[in-house]
Amino acid sequence: MHKVLRILVPLAAAAAPLALAAGPATADSGSSYQATLNPLNHQSGSGMLMLTLNGNTAKVTESWSGLAGQFNGAPFPHVQHIHIGGQGVCPTASADKNGDGVVSTTEGAPAYGPIGTTLSVTGDTSPAAGTDIKIAPSGTSTHYSRTITLDPKVVQSLKNDTAVVVVHGDDPTTLSKKAQGEKSDLVPSLPLAATSPALCGALHAMPAGGVSTGTGSTAGMEDSGLLLLAGGLLVAGTGTALFTVRRRSVKA
Numbered sequence: 001m002h003k004v005l006r007i008l009v010p011l012a013a014a015a016a017p018l019a020l021a022a023g024p025a026t027a028d029s030g031s032s033y034q035a036t037l038n039p040l041n042h043q044s045g046s047g048m049l050m051l052t053l054n055g056n057t058a059k060v061t062e063s064w065s066g067l068a069g070q071f072n073g074a075p076f077p078h079v080q081h082i083h084i085g086g087q088g089v090c091p092t093a094s095a096d097k098n099g100d101g102v103v104s105t106t107e108g109a110p111a112y113g114p115i116g117t118t119l120s121v122t123g124d125t126s127p128a129a130g131t132d133i134k135i136a137p138s139g140t141s142t143h144y145s146r147t148i149t150l151d152p153k154v155v156q157s158l159k160n161d162t163a164v165v166v167v168h169g170d171d172p173t174t175l176s177k178k179a180q181g182e183k184s185d186l187v188p189s190l191p192l193a194a195t196s197p198a199l200c201g202a203l204h205a206m207p208a209g210g211v212s213t214g215t216g217s218t219a220g221m222e223d224s225g226l227l228l229l230a231g232g233l234l235v236a237g238t239g240t241a242l243f244t245v246r247r248r249s250v251k252a
């Protein structure tokens with residue numbers, strides 16, 4: 001025990017200023033983020049996105065299902081993004097300003113902000129690729145896994161708890177008659193349904209170490225001091241010391 005403390009106390013002292021400088025208590029509690037994707041605009045469907053951040057590098061793992069499968073006889077492209085710089089939430093139905101029953105991408109923007117990252121299956125991940133349907137996942141479901149470099153603004157948004165995942169592309173038959181006759185607010189050559197939000201989920205930081213153990217016990221991690229300490233240790237890359245802390249904390 002004493003040997004462990006001698007290791008931990010200097011590390012904790014080093015980690016504390018980082019934790020204090022981070023602002024909101026939850027901001028730096030872990031390098032993993034998660035979003036539960038819920039339907040928007042009367043769609044069926046659901047999904048989950050996990051993002052593991054290491055510097056500006058993000059490993060994104062995502063699954064969703066239940067979306068529109070066909071568009072003009074081909075697999076329905078579902079452009080998807082991490083939106084940043086808004087309120088960090090998904091819009092409610094009250095965001096529908098023109099009364100067509102659909103929260104269009106731009107109507108939802110005050111809630112989730114503009115595109116920060118395009119979650120394409122290949123190539124460009126910048127906002128410029130935001131409506132490139134050729135590199136979007138398509139069909140009723142997807143299992144997505146890609147390691148990408150995030151713009152620093154997106155990293156900051158994750159830490160500020162204002163990053164939101166939006167998957168676009170609605171089944172036109174589920175929209176109102178008025179909406180079915182409208183053009184996309186993003187790509188005027190497409191119908192409104194093609195680009196409107198279908199799934200949305202705010203990304204939130206997960207507790208440090210909360211995803212990697214597989215032991216089913218996170219009891220010791222509920223102590224906020226240990227969370228900050230573990231976060232600092234993760235930053236420092238001292239995995240062995242972290243493991244010791246966690247085993248001690250579970251016993252305590």
Ligand SMILES: [Cu+2]
Nearest residue numbers: 080081115166
């Ligand atoms: Cu989007």
